Each structure stands twice: as structure tokens, then as C-alpha cells.
Amino acid sequence: MSPAAVSSHHASIxxxxxxxxxxxxRDLPWRRTxxxxxxxxxxxxxxxxxxxxxxxxxxxxxxxxPDLPALxxxxxxxxxxxxxxxxxxxxxxxxxxxxxxxxERHGGSLPHDHDAFAALPGVGRYTMGAVYSIAFGRRLPVxxxxxxxxxxxxxxxxxxxxxxxxxxxxLVPARHPGDFNQALMELGATICAPRSPSCxxxxxxxxxxxKALGRVGEFPVVSSRPPTRRLRVAAALLESRRGLLMERxxxxxxxxxxxxxxxxxxxxxxxxxxxxxxxxxxxxxxGSVRHGIMxxxxxxxxxxxxxxxDGAVASAGAVASAGAAGSAGAAGLAGEWLSRRxxxxxxxxxxxRKALALESRLD
Numbered sequence: 001m002s003p004a005a006v007s008s009h010h011a012s013i014x015x016x017x018x019x020x021x022x023x024x025x026r027d028l029p030w031r032r033t034x035x036x037x038x039x040x041x042x043x044x045x046x047x048x049x050x051x052x053x054x055x056x057x058x059x060x061x062x063x064x065x066p067d068l069p070a071l072x073x074x075x076x077x078x079x080x081x082x083x084x085x086x087x088x089x090x091x092x093x094x095x096x097x098x099x100x101x102x103x104e105r106h107g108g109s110l111p112h113d114h115d116a117f118a119a120l121p122g123v124g125r126y127t128m129g130a131v132y133s134i135a136f137g138r139r140l141p142v143x144x145x146x147x148x149x150x151x152x153x154x155x156x157x158x159x160x161x162x163x164x165x166x167x168x169x170x171l172v173p174a175r176h177p178g179d180f181n182q183a184l185m186e187l188g189a190t191i192c193a194p195r196s197p198s199c200x201x202x203x204x205x206x207x208x209x210x211k212a213l214g215r216v217g218e219f220p221v222v223s224s225r226p227p228t229r230r231l232r233v234a235a236a237l238l239e240s241r242r243g244l245l246m247e248r249x250x251x252x253x254x255x256x257x258x259x260x261x262x263x264x265x266x267x268x269x270x271x272x273x274x275x276x277x278x279x280x281x282x283x284x285x286x287g288s289v290r291h292g293i294m295x296x297x298x299x300x301x302x303x304x305x306x307x308x309x310d311g312a313v314a315s316a317g318a319v320a321s322a323g324a325a326g327s328a329g330a331a332g333l334a335g336e337w338l339s340r341r342x343x344x345x346x347x348x349x350x351x352x353r354k355a356l357a358l359e360s361r362l363d
Contacts, residue, residue, distance in 0.1 A: 234301045235261065
């Protein structure tokens with residue numbers, strides 16, 4: 001197409017998409033505000049997470065941390081506890097770290113310069129484009145999985161991610177860029193679905209190249225994914241008069257969260273616990289849970305046992321008093337005794353929450 005024809009085509013796409021969005025968009029809590037901080041929180045939560053899952057977390061998070069100073073003033077453990085269940089906990093740690101820098105360098109608000117925002121921890125070009133187009137009306141593109149799918153079908157394009165970013169940048173309008181970016185994401189989330197798209201309801205169907213070619217199902221071209229690995233592991237719910245034992249995760253995506261002691265098998269789990277000095281009573285399997293992370297699916301056999309309130313002490317002292325919650329540590333096991341009340345507000349991993357659903361079987 002000639003430059004004039006391309007310009008006209010793009011303008012037609014903008015008009016149709018914006019008209020559809022203003023009529024059909026979902027009423028979501030982060031669409032009722034122009035507060036940059038609230039929009040930033042929503043975009044951090046929405047990455048790789050479904051909207052229906054995010055809504056209650058978003059509302060609770062803003063109730064507890066309504067602005068940047070409130071977030072900075074909260075402990076990392078409290079922030080992680082409010083994030084628990086959303087997964088990808090690095091997002092929460094980055095959000096808090098970036099908020100601290102924003103308070104320190106920019107007077108307690110997001111910097112007006114989006115390049116300064118991009119320099120904060122955990123802020124990539126998607127987050128920058130989403131927050132600054134929606135909150136500040138900047139002409140910046142966004143590309144996520146939904147946008148990539150829409151553009152791939154609309155233009156019958158099988159390019160790499162950079163090609164989609166270039167195309168999105170050429171489409172985003174100077175006026176209402178935030179609405180346009182949200183409209184692209186909304187179309188991918190509700191109409192232009194990965195499987196069985198609702199082409200008859202699509203406002204861009206008449207302009208969709210893949211539809212005209214009868215090849216909607218061929219776009220986007222998806223690279224093959226590694227097969228899912230199934231792994232069986234064992235976890236323990238150890239009960240004493242001070243509560244249940246949880247370990248602090250030291251490394252990996254769940255760093256800083258709390259998890260039951262676990263190992264690759266029941267035998268290795270029992271060895272680990274006895275070497276840490278615990279005398280296990282009434283050991284038995286109380287159930288199993290399934291938990292997926294990336295391309296791994298864990299089948300977790302959950303075991304329960306009771307231990308003496310003071311523990312059977314190993315050479316370093318397996319269990320020692322530490323205020324309201326004791327600490328446990330020796331031979332590769334370091335954790336805390338948590339009461340039922342503390343467990344409600346603790347930063348538990350998703351695996352821990354699933355295992356704790358079996359707690360009633362300990363009785």
C-alpha cells in the first residue's frame with residue numbers, strides 16, 4: 001500500500017476499535033481511575049495473570065497500600081503476604097523496591113519523565129507503555145500476548161516480537177493512546193481468543209487479513225513449547241503446640257515466601273526432618289495436591305506429623321523460642337512455627353496454601 005493508503009487504513013482501525021471499546025469494554029476497577037500508582041499496581045498484577053484472578057488482589061492491595069509511601073513503609077513480608085497466590089513474586093519485590101526509589105528521587109510520586117520510570121526496578125517497556133499511555137496520555141505502544149495475537153491476525157503477520165512492537169507503535173494514536181492500547185488488549189482477551197475466536201463479533205473483521213485469507217487459526221505462529229515435566233515430591237505439615245512449621249524460601253521465584261518442609265521423596269523428607277532433630281509422632285500421608293510452575297507439574301504428597309513442643313534438639317538446636325513464632329534450624333532446615341492466626345496473613349506459596357487445605361486431616 002502507498003503511505004497514504006497505509007495511513008487511511010490505520011486511521012480506520014483506530015476509529016473502529018475505539019468505538020467498539022467505548023461501547024463494550026468491561027467495567028474493571030483500574031479503569032475507574034487515572035491515578036498512576038493504582039494503574040501501575042494493576043499492570044504489575046496483570047502480567048501473566050487472568051483479570052478475574054487479579055481483581056480481588058488489586059482491591060485488597062490498594063486498601064492496604066493506597067499510595068507509594070504506604071507501600072514503601074510496609075515490610076517486604078507484609079507486601080508478599082498480600083501478593084500470595086498471584087505467583088511471580090518478583091513482581092511484588094520489584095514494585096516495592098521501585099516505589100522506594102520513586103519516593104526517594106521523585107517526591108513520592110511516579111516521575112513525569114517515562115524514561116526515569118523505565119529506570120526503576122522491574123519496569124520494562126510494556127509496563128512503561130501501559131502506565132504512561134493510560135495515566136498520562138503518552139503516545140507509547142504496548143505489546144502483550146493479546147496484542148500480539150490481534151496484530152498477527154489483523155495483518156497476517158508472522159514476525160518476531162520486535163515486528164509487533166514496531167507495528168503497535170505505528171498504530172497508537174496521539175489522542176487517547178491509553179484507550180487504544182486497552183482496546184487492543186481487550187479485543188484479544190474477549191473476542192480474538194487463542195482458540196475459537198468470535199470473528200462475527202469483531203469490530204475489525206472487515207479489515208482482518210487472516211480472516212480474508214481463511215487462515216485465522218494459523219496466526220500467530222507459535223513456537224513449540226517444551227513438554228511439561230511431571231515431578232513427584234513430598235511435603236510435611238509438622239504440628240506442635242506453637243502451630244505449624246514453615247520454611248522461608250531462600251532462592252528462586254518464591255524467594256522470601258513460606259513453604260512447608262519438602263524433599264524429592266517421603267524417605268528423603270523423613271531423613272531431612274530427623275537429621276534436623278525432630279522426633280516425629282503419628283507420621284502419615286494426609287493427601288496430595290498438584291501445583292504447576294512454568295513447564296513443570298508437581299504432584300505433592302502431603303504428610304502430617306506431630307512433634308514435641310520443644311522439638312528433639314539437634315546439635316545446633318532444632319527449635320528455639322523466638323517470640324510469638326519459634327524458629328527451627330539445623331542440618332539444612334530453617335523455619336518458623338506459625339500459629340493459625342499468623343498463617344492467615346503470612347506470605348505463603350501457592351503450594352503451601354494448597355497443602356494447608358488438608359490441615360483438618362491432621363486431627
